[in-house]
Amino acid sequence: MATPSAASSADDAARRHGRPCPLAARGGRRLGAAVLGLALLIQGCELVETATAVLEDVIIAEVYVHVGQPKAGRTMAYAFLHRTVVGSLSRPVPGAAVVLTLEDGERFTLEEREAAACYSPSTRTGEGNEEVVGEPEFGTCYYLETGAGTFLPGAAVTLDIALPDGGGLAGLTTIPEDFRILIPSSPACLLEPRTVLETVWTKSGGARAYVNESLVYGVGDAIDFDGFRADDAVELIGVTASEADTAVLFPDEYGAFSRFDLPVQISRALTGGLPPDTEAVVTITSVDLNYVNWARRGGFNPSGLIRRPSVGGDGTGVFGSSVTHSFRIVAGEASGGIPSCSG
Structure with missing residues (x-):
């Protein structure tokens, strides 16, 4: 990767060997050879031989274990392998052996799948997976889905990836401990329209943050807003950035x-409570430190400008884990069929 001093080094070299030439290619803009040659002749400057930095082709492994996804009682694990070089020069990473090992020695091998498997909608967002940095056409997906009781909250999981060229990658994650939703106390509840609700849950030991997400349905019917279809869902995302911050x-x-x-118009309609006749699927997800150090979602950049990897070896990447619980909120008048969210 080119260093920040590459341009200044070229300028210094030009000064040592003659009158400096203009840096015609700064900012990624390049002149045609004929135009550049003509410009150099007119200015009478000397051509300077400079070295061009080569972008290193490094494998990136983005691996996650999600307890409670894609639905309650299930666990999904996936690894998306891609490279730092993208576009026409990029190559996928097929033929790798991706193995997750539990503390008791039980091993699980992820199966190579179509790239879309790592991008499929989840119960948390209903949208494409934003955890993955790489583009689907430039990488390879490895996937596993199991039932309850396999990957348990609080367990340590080891990652080993054997690459087809003989290299390898490794990582370790500790799944956050389980937690319970306290408010609301039922998986589906009724909330009076235009009323806020303090959602509360127990602490998830080992969690470094909680990702709070909601898909709100029916907003298009509730407000008059051109360009917004009635069946569109509005996604709301929030984050509490400590293990003890368990109320939102x-x-x-x-x-x-x-x-x-x-x-x-949409933001205002969802301030101070839900509009009448709307409902929301709400999820609370506790995430580990590895997840937090790699995450980039909207304004949520907890590790600063640079992602902090948790996968090492012949490449880099992330090995994160999470635990998810969900519930449904219906905005409407009191009904005997659904309990009140406030108890």
């Missing part, structure tokens, strides 16, 4: 990282 106001604080991307 719904829906207001669920949109901390997504409201700036919403039309003003």
Whole structure:
């Protein structure tokens, strides 16, 4: 990868060997050879031989174990392998052996699947997977889905990847401990329209953050807004950035990282409570330190400008884990069929 001093080094070399030539290619803009040659002749400057930095082709492994996904009672694990070089020069990474090992020695091998398997919608967002950095056409997906009781909250999981060229990658994650949703106390509840609800859950030991997400349905029917289809779901994303921060106001604080991307009319409609006759699928996900250090979602950049990897060896990447619980909130008048969210 080119270093920040590459341009200044070229300038210094030009000064040592003659009058400096203009840096015609700065900012990624390149002149045609004929035009550049003519410009150099007119200015009478000397050509300077410089070295061009070569972008290193490094394998990136983005690996996650999600307890409670794609639905309650299930666990999904996937690894998306791609490279730092993308576009026409990129190559996928097929033929790798991706193995997850539990503390008791039980091993699970992820199966190579179509790239879309690592991008399929989840119960958390209903949208494409934003955890993955690489583009699907430039990588290879390895996937595993198991039932309850396989990958348990609080367990340590070891990652080993044997690459087809003989290299390897490795990592370790400790799944956050399980937690319970306290408010609301039932998997589906009724909330009076235009009313906020403090959602509360128990602490998840080992969690470094909680990702709070909600898909709100029926907003298009509730407000008159051109260009917004009635069946569109509005996604609200929020984050609490400590293990002990286990209470969030719904829906207001669920949109901390997504409201700036919403039309003003939609954001206002979801402030101070849900509009009548709407409902929301809400998820609380506890995530480990590895997840936090790699995450980039909207304004949520906890590790700063640079991602902190948790996968090493002949490449880099992330090996993160999470535990998810979900519930449904219906905005409407009191009904005998669904309990109140407030108890």
